[in-house]
Amino acid sequence: MSFDYPLAVLQPGDLNNSRGDVLTESTWRFLAQGDSWFSIGQLPPWATSNILFSLRLPNSAAALSLASPGKTLAQMVDWTREVKFVTYLAGGTLSYKWDAILLSAGGNDLFDAILTLPTETDPARAAVRVLQAPNLVPAGTDVKRYVRSAGLSAFFNLLVGYFAQIVAKRDDPKSQSAGVPIFVHTYDCPQPRDAQAGPGVGPWLARAYTAYQIPAVDWLPLTTYLIQQWAQFLASLNGLLAARGVANANFRPAYLIGTLNPAPASSRGPTGDWENEIHPSPQGYAKLGMAFEKQINLA
Incomplete structure (x- = not known):
């Protein structure tokens, strides 16, 4: 299978001009929602890219x-x-009638949970605090401690x-896209650094x-352990939702762990596959796009 069609990435404003025709004329139509791995996450913006800009697909797609x-x-x-997502x-x-939803989500939630300190007083935030208080970390060598x-x-x-x-909105009676696949990706493992x-x-993370x-x-x-836990969670997501009575969730995880080379721990700027601590460089996003695109199967 050849991947000859660059994904056309549109913004809502494009729907009001000639670029909007690309959406109606493409074989595949996606609704994308997400964080910096699907948008521009680096200052200045011209220094980076994202996964969507790097995708090449076997059919024309927008x-x-x-x-x-x-x-x-x-x-x-x-x-x-x-509001626009719902609309x-x-x-x-x-x-619109979408062929799939592309979702880059959960990374910032995980970082927020990692950054939550033992002194957190908000009960909701404290409940999802991921790291153990230093005085409670047991002796040993396993990073799970x-x-x-x-x-x-x-x-x-x-x-x-x-x-x-999200599944409930996709399957809402007002939706034209009930049951379509929702592609959600793992992240790769960044080297925590300044x-x-x-x-x-x-x-x-640092x-x-x-x-x-x-x-x-x-x-x-x-960090690798936590990203692997995220991947295991995504692998079990359809089952977890089914246990809650959510039928036909149809999440399709794309696995990206191991795609990028970690940056040197002592580096403080752009290096190799990483633009900064958690955002890939254009080179890194190109690698992620190649890994992601081969996992987008609408069958």
Whole structure:
């Protein structure tokens, strides 16, 4: 199978001009929602790319993208905030018939949970705190000892509810896209390091691990463990939703772990596959696009 068709990525404003014709004329039509891995997540914006810009597909395809940097899954299901998402997905005569939904979601929620400190007083945030308080970390060498298992379980349980809300909107009576696949990807494993995305923007993981007094030698192994837990969660997502009575969720995970080369731990700027601590470089996104596109199967 050849991948000869670059994905045309449209913004909502394009629907009002000639570019909107690309959406109606393409063989495949996608609604994309997500975070910086689907949008522009680096300052300045011309220094980076995203997965959508890198996709090549076996048929002509266009995606209407509502992604924006820093967006969490929790924000994506805030329907008063995501009015355009609701409108294009389940807005009756204002909606479109999509062949699939492309979703880049959960990474910012996970980083927020990792950054939550033991001093957190908000009960909801404290419940999903992922890292163990330094004085409670047991002796040993397994990086799992840094993880608060109850918090990680609560975090994933919370996200199941968010994903259920997306399925409910997709299958709403006002939607023309009931049952279509929802492609959601894993992230790859970034090297925690002091590499900001801009003045005062990041780092994320290095800041959290420093606050939790985790030795630097364990930073990448711990991050890899957490990203692998995310992948396992996505693999079980349809089953978890079925257990809640959500039938035919039809999530299709795309696995991207191991696609990129980690940056050197001591580096503080763009290097190889990474533009900063958590955002890939254009080179990195090109690799991710090649890995992702081969997992988009609408059959």
